[in-house]
Amino acid sequence: MKKSGMKKTIALFMVLLVLMSVLGACGSSAGAPNSTGQSSAGQTGGPAAGGSEDPFKVAIVLALGGLGDGSYNDSVYEGFVRAENELGIPVQVVEPSEVAEMQGHFVELARSGEYGLIFGVGYECEEYVVAAAEQFPDQKFVIMDSTVSDHDNITSVQISGPQMCFLCGAIAGMYSKNNMAGIVMGIASPSMTNRGIVPYTAGARLINPDIEIRVKYSGSWSDSSAGKEIALALNQEGCDVIMSYAGGSGLGAFPAALEKGFYVIGTGGNQNSFAPDLTIASGLFFYGNLAYICIQEAMAGTLQSGLKDAGLAEGGVGYTTDGSNVPMDPANAERLERITQQIIDGSVIVPESESDLDAAIANNANA
Amino acid sequence: MNEQILQQVGSLLAGTIRVFTPITFAAIASSFSARAGVVNMALDGIMLIGAFFAVFGSFLTGSAWLGLALGIFASVLIALFFAALTITFRCDQALAGLGINLLAKALTIVLLQAVWNTKGKSAIVNGIEMIRLDALKSVPLLGDMFSETSPLLIILLLSLICVYILFFKTVFGMRMQVTGENPAAARSLGIKVERAQYLCVMISGVFAALGGAYLSICDVNVFSRDMVAGRGFIGMAVSLFGANHPIGCLLGGLLFGFTQSLQYRLQGIGIPNQLIQMMPYVLTLVALVFSKRDTSALTENQL
Numbered sequence: 001m002k003k004s005g006m007k008k009t010i011a012l013f014m015v016l017l018v019l020m021s022v023l024g025a026c027g028s029s030a031g032a033p034n035s036t037g038q039s040s041a042g043q044t045g046g047p048a049a050g051g052s053e054d055p056f057k058v059a060i061v062l063a064l065g066g067l068g069d070g071s072y073n074d075s076v077y078e079g080f081v082r083a084e085n086e087l088g089i090p091v092q093v094v095e096p097s098e099v100a101e102m103q104g105h106f107v108e109l110a111r112s113g114e115y116g117l118i119f120g121v122g123y124e125c126e127e128y129v130v131a132a133a134e135q136f137p138d139q140k141f142v143i144m145d146s147t148v149s150d151h152d153n154i155t156s157v158q159i160s161g162p163q164m165c166f167l168c169g170a171i172a173g174m175y176s177k178n179n180m181a182g183i184v185m186g187i188a189s190p191s192m193t194n195r196g197i198v199p200y201t202a203g204a205r206l207i208n209p210d211i212e213i214r215v216k217y218s219g220s221w222s223d224s225s226a227g228k229e230i231a232l233a234l235n236q237e238g239c240d241v242i243m244s245y246a247g248g249s250g251l252g253a254f255p256a257a258l259e260k261g262f263y264v265i266g267t268g269g270n271q272n273s274f275a276p277d278l279t280i281a282s283g284l285f286f287y288g289n290l291a292y293i294c295i296q297e298a299m300a301g302t303l304q305s306g307l308k309d310a311g312l313a314e315g316g317v318g319y320t321t322d323g324s325n326v327p328m329d330p331a332n333a334e335r336l337e338r339i340t341q342q343i344i345d346g347s348v349i350v351p352e353s354e355s356d357l358d359a360a361i362a363n364n365a366n367a
Numbered sequence: 368m369n370e371q372i373l374q375q376v377g378s379l380l381a382g383t384i385r386v387f388t389p390i391t392f393a394a395i396a397s398s399f400s401a402r403a404g405v406v407n408m409a410l411d412g413i414m415l416i417g418a419f420f421a422v423f424g425s426f427l428t429g430s431a432w433l434g435l436a437l438g439i440f441a442s443v444l445i446a447l448f449f450a451a452l453t454i455t456f457r458c459d460q461a462l463a464g465l466g467i468n469l470l471a472k473a474l475t476i477v478l479l480q481a482v483w484n485t486k487g488k489s490a491i492v493n494g495i496e497m498i499r500l501d502a503l504k505s506v507p508l509l510g511d512m513f514s515e516t517s518p519l520l521i522i523l524l525l526s527l528i529c530v531y532i533l534f535f536k537t538v539f540g541m542r543m544q545v546t547g548e549n550p551a552a553a554r555s556l557g558i559k560v561e562r563a564q565y566l567c568v569m570i571s572g573v574f575a576a577l578g579g580a581y582l583s584i585c586d587v588n589v590f591s592r593d594m595v596a597g598r599g600f601i602g603m604a605v606s607l608f609g610a611n612h613p614i615g616c617l618l619g620g621l622l623f624g625f626t627q628s629l630q631y632r633l634q635g636i637g638i639p640n641q642l643i644q645m646m647p648y649v650l651t652l653v654a655l656v657f658s659k660r661d662t663s664a665l666t667e668n669q670l
Contacts, residue, residue: 188640188641214635215634215635216631216634216635217634217640217644220596222591222592222593222596223594223596224488224582224586224587224589224591224594225385225389225582225586225587225594225596226596226631227587228586228587229382229385229386229627229628229631230631230634232378232382233378233382233631233632233634236374236378236632237632248487248591248592248594251488251587251589251591252586252587254587255586255587255588255589274589
């Protein structure tokens with residue numbers, strides 16, 4: 001009796017294990033349309049014509065998560081596909097499965113000496129890129145979304161979250177009838193305040209000087225139920241436009257909006273489809289575009305090392321109303337266009353710390 | 368003015384109910400296995416699996432209820448896995464629990480990738496419809512709390528009653544109790560200890576799935592990675608706080624739900640947010656320290 005019970009349990013184990021490994025395999029192959037093994041990185045330049053000049057080639061080591069994440073990696077990868085199609089340059093994509101692999105990838109790619117530019121994505125890869133950059137001073141590197149600025153052969157592309165938040169704030173200012181707009185945030189930090197709340201407030205005040213901004217934290221980047229709860233609480237306090245800026249936790253703002261009928265603004269990717277009748281717009285990060293620009297500049301030999309700001313002027317951030325059913329008054333659309341231009345030419349200032357907020361608001365009011 | 372305060376209290380209480388529901392499901396789940404002598408450290412992961420498969424089922428069939436069924440099925444399977452590891456193979460409970468929590472986190476991301484080709488969130492699916500009680504709508508407070516009631520809340524309240532009866536008024540409950548308190552004595556009485564433990568861990572899986580599914584197909588109608596966010600562990604704390612007693616779970620769940628809901632609403636009044644966000648956890652700890660009942664005392668009284 002007992003033995004057979006045991007056997008059954010073991011059999012069940014096996015079934016579970018097999019099931020999981022099969023699923024695991026599906027998952028990774030589905031997400032990797034164009035990846036090659038790590039060690040082959042150096043040799044894939046096969047057809048590189050035996051001519052005199054080497055063609056310009058680029059390589060990228062993606063962030064953990066790899067292709068198919070629907071954000072970061074996919075977005076950067078788009079830029080590579082565009083470079084491949086439009087500039088006709090060969091690209092090499094590496095998907096590391098853990099952080100420990102990264103250093104090896106960067107060193108191998110740099111050692112091969114074949115690539116005009118090697119990309120890393122996200123802060124996780126920073127230390128490995130720096131190590132490889134020091135070892136191979138003639139190799140140029142780009143890190144997307146990073147602040148490494150003290151190496152001659154590293155360009156750090158810094159996405160301007162504040163400019164995106166400023167535009168979202170302006171949109172909130174246009175749609176709020178209660179003179180009160182909110183933000184659903186994840187975990188509180190000075191950087192979220194300075195690069196999120198402050199520019200959002202400045203943007204909203206540019207349109208409506210009397211608007212009040214309320215902020216609540218879900219305490220998590222993944223807890224969507226808590227995100228919903230604080231969106232409801234913000235709405236209860238009177239906020240009728242709420243920006244969701246809390247990663248997965250911010251997803252909860254959309255069902256809350258559907259329940260209570262207030263407006264939301266998405267961020268990161270196009271989230272308009274989550275609640276098309278209530279999502280006014282989504283603020284966007286264009287990683288792909290930036291990667292493409294870097295490749296272009298590197299080919300032309302104009303790529304500068306150090307920090308490279310990627311804001312509205314560089315096509316690094318923006319917003320979209322695609323997929324939203326909320327009508328946008330042409331006058332408002334025009335106004336947003338004008339604000340974008342004013343930010344680019346510097347007449348509208350996007351503050352990035354609490355102490356600059358009042359000065360920026362005063363300045364912008366006269367712009 | 369008065370009306371405004373009433374509205375705010377109403378919103379606070381409505382929030383309390385919404386936070387209370389999944390936590391209390393988790394607390395019942397935890398007390399089921401704890402009574403049989405298994406600390407269900409895998410609760411968080413089991414809830415996550417339940418949340419995922421509930422959405423997956425709803426996505427496949429278009430019916431949230433079939434989704435719930437799939438969520439329960441998947442959670443019971445994982446609970447069975449945990450039971451096999453800890454009961455049959457005598458693996459350390461904390462270790463097995465940790466393993467399953469990590470597994471659940473990774474597995475749900477892999478499945479998100481396989482089904483929806485993203486690692487962040489699923490598609491939006493049909494959720495379980497709220498029961499609308501329009502008659503209540505005009506009643507202050509009660510209207511806020513119950514004019515739109517989740518069927519899962521009703522299931523929760525009925526479960527609490529059933530669990531009370533099961534724990535204290537049935538032979539099965541008594542056997543379970545003995546199993547947890549003193550397995551050797553239980554065995555000498557002819558109780559099939561392992562079988563009782565397996566059963567309890569699996570029932571624990573059912574309640575964990577209900578808690579997880581509440582989050583995914585009742586509250587936000589979408590699965591996002593790691594969305595359970597530690598509620599399994601909070602549920603364990605609540606069940607400990609409630610001495611693994613259904614009424615204790617109910618009160619603990621209400622206390623936690625209330626403080627959490629209050630916390631969300633107190634943010635932004637000038638007190639540092641970090642302090643306010645600590646409140647539910649600090650209060651639960653304080654209540655735990657000052658509550659005189661401990662598990663054994665309560666169970667003796669009840670027996």
